[in-house]
Amino acid sequence: MSDQAAPQAKLVCRNLWKLFGARAPEALDRLGSEVSARDLAEAGLVAAVRSVDLAVQPGEVFVIMGLSGSGKSTLVRLMSRLIEPTSGEVLLDGQNLLAISKSEMTRIRRHRMGMVFQHFALLPHLSVLDNVAFPLAVQGLNRAERLKRASAMVELVGLAGREDAMPRQLSGGQQQRVGIARSLAVEPELWFLDEPFSALDPLIRREMQDELMRLQQVLKKTIVFITHDFDEAIRLADRIAIMKDGEIVQCDTPEQVVLNPATDYVREFSRAVPRAKVMRVTSAMEPGAGGADLAEVAGSATVAEAAPAFLQGAEALQVTGPDGAKLGVLRRDAVIRLMLEG
């Protein structure tokens, strides 16, 4: 395997396939991996995931973006082995999940994975607190301990005071907060979110995205986030994998996806995204150090985030690295040009 990131990657998928339909493995062997969608359809098979290779790094927010039916849910279910792949490998910390026993897989799911669902998947007969404590109850933790941990999680997602409410008494946004709290209750290393905000109103959705970013700053989980909303992907992602018909067509940082789309399909998505929103200041700056009186901006900020400083009259900003090193200078006219380009 040539992928150099592999040794320290949290989760790796290698040549992962999932075909739905009768006798899928034989069909895949027969047709080979260069098979076209049409041939598969003729064999009565649906190729939900096709030859996916990816590596998720520890602590990163890895977003899988694609339209409905592109295979996102199938991919995330393969990663957690809720369904068996037709062929390929899934490695968690270098351990092949497909080779381990059922009980070992159950143990991994119980302690190392959490999942948030599009339609919340709350249990209707349990209160908020018991819903959050449910994964702990399944593990057999005693009641006092699990309620203590669940209360902490409920508080973390901002639902303190609603512990005794039943799910149906909550709004959609609140229900998903419960879903998030529940998935975090086992303190997972790997956190799957399958379109967690798609069922919510746009305003609530934004609020929840902010909430997620806040949580991630505290928790620093390894996140696999699924969405069909390109803007959401841009906002949240460290890296985006764009899926089409079961294949990943591009896997890159938001900036690269917008600035250098790999295919016309990706370009269609990125067209409407303002460059300033994805471009890091390091990409727009001139190298070298400016004057000593310049205000500073972190190199990891986007141009849009740096822009308000120019409103207050600055002509240029000093771009600094994480260690405080002076990386370059961001000039007013470069920012204006970017903002005007849209």
Added chain:
Amino acid sequence: MASLSPATQAPAPKFRQVSVVLWIAALGLFWLFWKHGAGLAPWAFDYPRAWTVPVARWISQAMKWLLNDATFGLFTFEQATRFIAAVIEVPYQVALSLLSTGFLEGQGSTATQILPPLSWLAVIAVFALIGHRAGGVRLAALVVGCLGFVAVFGQWTSAMVTLASILVAVPLGVVGGLLLGIAAYRWLWVERVLRPILDLMQTIPVFAYLVPVLILFGFGPTAAIVATLIYAMPPMTRITLLALRRVPSELHDLGQMVGCTRRQLTWKVLVPSARDPLMVGVNQVIMLSLNMVIIASMIGAGGLGFDVLAALRKLDFGAGLEAGFAIVALALVLDQLSQAFARKSWGQPVQGSWAHRHPYLLAALATVALAALLGLVVPAVQSYPKTLEISTGTFWSNVVKWINVNYFDTLEAIKNALLLNLLIPFKRFLLSLPWAGVVALLAFAGWRLGGWRLAVLTAFLALFIAATGQWEKAMTTVYLCGISTMIAMLIGVPVGIAAAEKAGLWRWVQVVIDTLQTLPSFVYLMPAVMLFRVGDFTAMIAVVAFAVAPAIRYTALGLRGVDPRLIEAGRAMGCTRSQMLTRIKLRLALPEILLGLNQTVMFALSMLVITALVGTRDLGQEVYIALTKADPGRGLVAGLAVACIAIIADRMLHAGARNARARLGLAEVQE
């Protein structure tokens, strides 16, 4: 107007023409054979005795073998049935002692009561508390009213005997059905085995398995409860399976992701999530159990059913009606209570002490204790005072007498006119048809409606009826069922149309047909017998009354479910009200109405068997005779013949509805 929209377009006209020609040819052939075939092939008209397959004898022999010789290695079949009987007997005795007899010491007439049964006031109070818990003051008031009615009219003791059977049958039926449903959900092979059995159980008439149950378990309440379980468990199994299948897949995934074991997944995720449909199943089990406990009075259930049965045998209308009303009151209470529980969603958990968490239980226990103590001093608290009972028996007998004195001629004239002009000619016509021709025609119809599989199925089932020597009786059943269905549709469809057009009317109609459907089928016999005495006509009246509800319901629901956009389009084109109804709504509602017809046929068949009590001469009578003679083979074979008729009608009408839906471009409904 034929092409209002793509959705209403007919298939290619050529295809339809071919179909019509084929039908005319088939019917023509059939007619020719009927008119002129008797000389050529007499065997095709009267099924030759020599060809009869003695299925009834085989079944009886198998039954004998089961009883006498069968063993499962460790224990014999007889021991197994004894064991089941014991399992049921114990809780039944407890329930009966609690509600009716009190706890006794010693045997027979020398027994002395060591503890009295629950006081009637306590029972009413406990039910009122349950009602209050489930549906507030209104439901509590309804419950008190209904049970009070039972007490006032002197039906308390019988009602409690019936209730005791139900209290035992319902939990067993619910748990059994739930477990079977879960097993079928979990293991495909269980479902494969269960499905045909469930299908058959739905169509086989209840009397048919009363016979083997009677033989295996003897005459008495235990046998009645076994029969009730056999009757009420299949729907629960079916509903459980459906409910589990409909649990959102996300919840399934959730269970897996948090690492549930199979058992945790089933009991902590799937079953609680499926609560609402499961509660509908519980309601079904309760109502079916009530229905069956009443019918099972024939094999010794006792209680209200026995009162109705005895009254029917003596033609004592007053007593029969009173018991009938008590059954209605009991049905209302049980139905409303279980529906209210089904509607209630999960409540918030209550914190605090035990008494805090269970206020209703505490109140119920307190009431029971208080009533028991008071009952020691004041007898009227212990049992409803006889002097305060109102008997309407004589009143009703007088009403019937009065009707008969004043309207005998009118009623008789109506009855005779219908008998002579409709019933008897139709019966003669059906009986004159050659069985071989009918089998062939059914196969043809099956082929046209649903392909060769349906053709083979219908031909096989029809042949079974002929081969077991029951053709004539079956034709009598078909005739009574056919006429009743026709009249039920003639009443039900117009009422359904009227109800669909007026929302206010629909609400009332809905209440009425919902109530009608909760009534045990036995209840329908009483008024029919009162007015028309015994015979085919009486049976027909009872069947129509029982089977009209689905005809109304499906018509109204079908019409109300028509896509409003199509109605808009019709209005835009300037359709009048009647054009709208006949050209758009009724056409589009046709598949639904066909399903209503199917339900009406099924209801009619199930009621028809019970009308054997009022002296019909059909398969139902055959089953009934087998029951009185305790002849399992004869009873089961006749029961299977009824099931065959039901299955043929069901599959054909379903295929017809499916075709109609496809023709109209409507989506397939999931059943």
